[in-house]
Amino acid sequence: EAQVTQNPRYLITVTGKKLTVTCSQNMNHEYMSWYRQDPGLGLRQIYYSMNVEVTDKGDVPEGYKVSRKEKRNFPLILESPSPNQTSLYFCASGQGRHTDTQYFGPGTRLTVL
Amino acid sequence: AQKITQTQPGMFVQEKEAVTLDCTYDTSDPSYGLFWYKQPSSGEMIFLIYQGSYDQQNATEGRYSLNFQKARKSANLVISASQLGDSAMYFCAMRESMNTGNQFYFGTGTSLTVIP
Numbered sequence: 229e230a231q232v233t234q235n236p237r238y239l240i241t242v243t244g245k246k247l248t249v250t251c252s253q254n255m256n257h258e259y260m261s262w263y264r265q266d267p268g269l270g271l272r273q274i275y276y277s278m279n280v281e282v283t284d285k286g287d288v289p290e291g292y293k294v295s296r297k298e299k300r301n302f303p304l305i306l307e308s309p310s311p312n313q314t315s316l317y318f319c320a321s322g323q324g325r326h327t328d329t330q331y332f333g334p335g336t337r338l339t340v341l
Numbered sequence: 342a343q344k345i346t347q348t349q350p351g352m353f354v355q356e357k358e359a360v361t362l363d364c365t366y367d368t369s370d371p372s373y374g375l376f377w378y379k380q381p382s383s384g385e386m387i388f389l390i391y392q393g394s395y396d397q398q399n400a401t402e403g404r405y406s407l408n409f410q411k412a413r414k415s416a417n418l419v420i421s422a423s424q425l426g427d428s429a430m431y432f433c434a435m436r437e438s439m440n441t442g443n444q445f446y447f448g449t450g451t452s453l454t455v456i457p
Contacts, residue, residue: 261443261445263445270449271386271445273445276443276445278441286444287444287446316384320386327436330388331388332385334384334385335385
């Protein structure tokens with residue numbers, strides 16, 4: 229089954245404790261992206277990647293890191309989480325530049341205390 | 342300026358009626374794409390429909406159609422014959438590919454409630 233998977237689905241952590249949210253897709257998509265969703269703000273793009281070893285900042289990259297060492301994986305790293313990073317996070321993938329599709333993972337609800 | 346504007350925070354529609362959800366966009370990218378997504382209360386993001394900036398005809402997918410008015414920079418979603426299962430948040434999104442790749446912008450969403 230074609231899908232985007234994220235782990236964990238739920239995470240409660242404390243300020244400053246490094247964490248990684250994994251994202252994996254099995255559709256051989258070139259393009260992958262991370263978003264955060266906050267009430268009243270819609271989704272905002274954090275980082276995106278057009279291919280292996282190619283990553284770029286979206287609208288709200290501060291406090292986040294990403295890497296793309298393999299085509300299928302695109303982990304999101306919070307080196308020192310803060311309470312303002314409490315949010316619902318989505319990973320997504322698509323076919324490439326000018327993509328007409330973007331498939332989303334199920335979401336990761338992160339709470340930083 | 343906002344890249345995507347959805348001016349209807351909430352909408353109600355009678356079951357079996359049609360409803361239009363508004364979306365306007367702002368871009369200088371000549372090759373952009375417009376998307377609509379549905380987010381039910383369970384939280385997943387479901388792709389509904391896509392319109393490319395060079396597409397001459399309005400996109401349609403089953404009961405969903407996208408009313409694309411390029412000169413007005415609007416991309417309204419029309420849902421025909423509403424069903425109770427259509428109750429959800431709906432997000433309009435735009436893809437720009439001008440510089441280094443695909444940057445996506447989302448609106449703040451419209452909450453649709455279908456009334457029996």
